[in-house]
Amino acid sequence: MDATPSVEGWGLCRRYGRRWALVDVSLSVPPASVVMVAGRNGSGKSTLLRVLSTAIRADRGTARVAGHDIRTATQEVRRRIALLSHHSHLYEALSALENLQVVARFLRRNPRRDALLPLLEEVGLADRADDAVTTFSAGMRKRLSLARTLLQEAAVVFLDEPYGQLDPPGFRLVDRLLDRLRRRGTTVLMATHLLERGSALCDLGIVLEEGRLRWSGPARDLPSHGGLDAAALPVAD
């Protein structure tokens, strides 16, 4: 197996206005590993995932994702990644199926109904395929965003709070999705507050605090050694 890291970052910094959201973060993620990104609200988890996925630019530092530099080979990186963001990236006026069809056409995949319905079935939205997203609950939107992420079949997947807004069956859906991505050899970086669940599912863990990388190591050690008080964070049921 290729030992070149799937994601490597060097001195990544990003600021919003005068506040630094990410300060000198360096990391290395081996291929086909699932990494949990933990930290309190505002610690820089989402910013890190957005910088690595080229959704926003780093003010300093750089990274290589799937072998390509995020600053100089943005399009090459984008061809190999998928981002499940806080924003659903969905068109509210379109139906669930139409949203997937839009993505499929841009990816030059089969946009036919019968090709995309299995994906909607997988996320539990097959019976709402023709309903406009505007009629969906927050959890249903998250499920559709997950389907959109799956459709991309990316080599590196960034999941920002994938459990957010989901019900218990939704939690199990994300667990299955992670398992499927792992078996496919996909590298996953997942930001979550669910320490127990994340540490059980992920291989590695990193903890961010005020934009700085505070801890990194095996995910199973994160709740006890990551410097985060698990009791102060929400834990999955």
Next chain:
Amino acid sequence: MIVAALRKDFLLQWRTRAQVAAIFVFGATALLLFSFAIGPNAEALRQHAAGFLWLALLLSSTLTLAESFQSEMEQHALEGLLLLPADARALYYGKALSNWAQLALLGVALVPIMVVLYDAGSMNVAALVGIILLGSAGLSAPGTLYAAMTSQARSKQTLLPLLLFPLVVPVLLSAVKATSLLILGDPMDQVRSWSLLLVCFDLIHWSLCGLLFGRVVED
């Protein structure tokens, strides 16, 4: 990829067609109010018909253009497409073409209202449709770029006209002059020259704005 972008934009327009109808009513109301300003002078109405048609279309265009990016920004759908990665130029041309189609249809739909309100009945309809196509292309190309630029600004309703209106003055002047010649008569055959000038403005706007769009929508 332009085809995928165009399909997406036409689908979005179809789904929000109630807003398109509302913008048409806005344009028609503007034409009606402008006719009140002139009063019941048939000759004066005819002389001002072209100017007021394009003014109504320009004012309506700010609503159309701003609206076209509303759905892209609600859930950061445009960001999602850029990360696929969709080519920024394809996204621009898809959006600009669909805006052009909408503005051209709006312009054509306003013509009968102009004819009735401004007593501007005798003209070459095919030539007028051609001028509307060229003029609305000149509005939609820079308008789409500026709508993207202002879509995340807090005061976008003010910013878009502030940025767009000065830039489209040459397009507007050419379109008004050409339309006016069609309504009032064109003994010197000047419509052709004004149309050519519109084509030149369109070519400049469509090529430059397509190149700049990527820089506008990236972080």
